[in-house]
Amino acid sequence: MKIRLKNKIIGGTVTAASALSVILILGIIVIMLVVTFIGGKDTLTWKFLTTFPEEGMMKGGIFPAIYGTALLVIIMSIAAVPFGTITAIYLTEYAHEKSWIAQTIRFAVRTLATVPSIIFGLFGLGFFIKFVGAGMDNWFLGGHLKWAQPNLLWGSLTMALLTLPVVIVSVEEAIRTVPRELREASLALGATKWQTIKRVVLPGSVSGIMTGTILAVGRGAGEVAPILFTGAAYYLATLPTSVSDQFMNLGYHIYVMSTQSANVDQAMPIQFATTLVLLMLTFSLNLTAVLIRSRLRRRMK
């Protein structure tokens, strides 16, 4: 009897504690969303989204930051999605599951996914700017400084490296949901391997490639550390017109506004509104990806 009671108490505690943990996590998510929403909703107007910052960024909008972030994720996706998709195709279609090459590539991808984002920033600075950029300047421009400094291209490529694993993992998952029978049918009809991949496997995994792209965009739009020294600018009076210009960025804007602006309190509404924009952007992107993915998983079952 006594043991039973004790058991019940411990059991109740464990169950309650674990349920409480879930509630706590979900609660924090809700609190963050609500607090940012309340703090930013009054400032967030159409005008705020479409105008330039004014008076030392104390007033006005965040249009250049939105524009810069959009350019960043577009160039990033152009670089990351094809490479990620091809790697995923290799891992699922060409490599043998147990071969050391496939294992090593998988390990490399997982390592890439866990490398801190600031390291990508350092790599972008050391490789793209100081090695590739400086090399391009020396070879093509005779030492004239153009590419060996932070710009949109280097920032986007750095971000592409960061989001590469995201793309690879979701495309791979999608390719695996394409039924084996479809491939075999295609091969039995005389199609070659590459034709099968092109006509059967890839069309069947479009939703996965889309999920990967959306997740990558969500990640790339929010990360700041990789672009700290590879292209983001504190303030620009004009929009970037070529890939060799610097750009403004939503996340970087939040960072500088909240830590380095002249009057943090006065700029508070703008900071909250900017955070709200970024949070809504990444949140809706991730939500879309989750929804597509759950449909994909259901199909697999």
Next chain:
Amino acid sequence: MNSNQATPGLSFTAESLRKKFRFSEFFAEKLITSVAFLSIALIILIFFFVFRESLPAFKHRPKATTEQQKITDGNKPESYGSSDTEAGSQKPETYGGAEASAGENKPETYTGSEPAAANKPESYGLVKDTSISADEVNPDASLRPSSEPESEGSLSSLFSNEWFPVSENPRYGLIPLFVGTLKVTLIAMLFAAPIAIFAALFSSSFAPAWLREWIKPAIELLAGFPSVVIGFFALMVMATFLQNLFGYETRLNSFVGGIAMALAAIPVIFTITEDALTAIPASYKEASLALGASKWQTAVFVTLPAATPGIFAAVLLGVGRVFGETMIALMATGNAALSGLNPFESVRTLAATIGAEMAEVVFGDMHYGVLFLIGSMLFIFNFSINAVAEFYVKGKLVKKIQGK
């Protein structure tokens, strides 16, 4: 088999069955394979280039001091504050938020020494002769003949207790940074690990199936929160709230930073732990339940122990996440390089140091090299954590489940 022989028109010879060489097939396969190797190449390249840029830390010791000393001798220190902002924005070598951050934190130094450091490495020899007085300021250097054991001087200063990269006598002691990082990591893990593991236990063992399908994606949404947003939330909301709650002095400290980073680590730990718990074969649980154990007893005494290697891996990866986290550290930990053990003190983490100072260094000098050296260390640390999680833990998990 028989039908083959029976069909008159078709005859299969070794010749006709041989795979035809098709150039497009060959090309596609080779191209895809080589692209796939990009990930491996990237890891190597990252290490190589980050480490390569850290080389100045090993050789430039006297230069760094003498250069600066010379500048301070030549110009009046007061003149720097005003000229700094313009100088910073003109130099191509100063990056990103240089104007803002340099102006705010460390108005002295560097901008003046830039051309010499960046363009003419040969000139150091000359500078060295004129700078014997400079060496006297630096106790390290004055103890030994000025020419040969320079690299030792630079390396030993890394183990000192002071991080003053931007001063007349720069000191690059990494100890406060390590202490700060470890403190924040420890606090973050103390919060994140139990919460995430309990949540994973609930999701995998107690929650009904329909609830589980909601919990997992919902918590994974937290992983999608940009770290700058979490940092902002910690800076604006959490810091004030916690200060009112506990009544400590410094508003931004390792405690606030640690809790904020716990938010970043929770989804990582949760996801991997959840996967590990659900991977435990149903026969384990069924056996336990059949012996009369209750649901929670099965969860705590059977499922959880069986999944320990996976949970260990999850916590390791969570540590890796916190260790390298930059934006939250920059925004919520206060960024003062103190090495005390009080959790309510401001700290400066390794990653935050890179993020805050890279924008204002001179390319190729000691400070620059040290920041990249910190980067290399972070990379190696993360790489090893990942390798341990991958090989050691996975091997153990498989053995355990197979009962060997």
